[in-house]
Amino acid sequence: MTRNVTIAAIQLPVWSEGETDVQRKRFRVEAIMHWLEEAGKAKADLACLGETCTGEIEVEDAYTGPTTRMVQKLASHYKMHVVLPLHASVDGLLRNTALIIDSSGQLVGRYDKVHPIRRELRDGVVAGHDFPVFDLAFGRLGVCICHDLSFPESTRVLGVRGAEIIVWPTYWSGWG
Numbered sequence: 001m002t003r004n005v006t007i008a009a010i011q012l013p014v015w016s017e018g019e020t021d022v023q024r025k026r027f028r029v030e031a032i033m034h035w036l037e038e039a040g041k042a043k044a045d046l047a048c049l050g051e052t053c054t055g056e057i058e059v060e061d062a063y064t065g066p067t068t069r070m071v072q073k074l075a076s077h078y079k080m081h082v083v084l085p086l087h088a089s090v091d092g093l094l095r096n097t098a099l100i101i102d103s104s105g106q107l108v109g110r111y112d113k114v115h116p117i118r119r120e121l122r123d124g125v126v127a128g129h130d131f132p133v134f135d136l137a138f139g140r141l142g143v144c145i146c147h148d149l150s151f152p153e154s155t156r157v158l159g160v161r162g163a164e165i166i167v168w169p170t171y172w173s174g175w176g
Contacts, residue, residue, distance in 0.1 A: 040078025076105030
């Protein structure tokens with residue numbers, strides 16, 4: 001079945017303004033909210049932010065943290081699905097994770113990066129172990145985070161499981 005889906009890909013710069021971790025995180029969260037507002041005003045069906053979009057400082061709980069709650073409200077307000085990739089605590093474990101938020105602002109599920117890089121592992125990030133597919137209003141969504149795309153099996157599994165769209169939040173904001 002053919003469906004029109006408007007997707008907003010939001011990639012923040014890798015730098016943050018501010019003297020302290022708190023100021024740098026505030027800078028990033030304000031940018032996230034600004035660009036999600038723009039995506040909502042443009043009537044995006046899905047907005048996907050870049051890998052660890054809040055930065056890797058001030059780790060918050062993925063499910064109950066202030067960033068997640070703000071994004072859920074915005075998703076509901078604009079009736080927009082959001083992929084929110086975070087460096088966050090998930091059930092007491094440090095994860096490079098992507099929360100899938102539906103157009104009513106509800107958490108549909110999460111994907112934990114299966115192939116963290118060595119630095120992430122050294123810093124305590126726990127690898128995921130599965131490639132789930134999420135049923136959203138416009139179709140089936142899969143997620144690969146950054147280095148996951150280095151392994152063809154990642155997208156192959158998502159395709160076999162019926163993903164119609166695969167988003168790829170990554171830390172890269174360009175070459176160089």
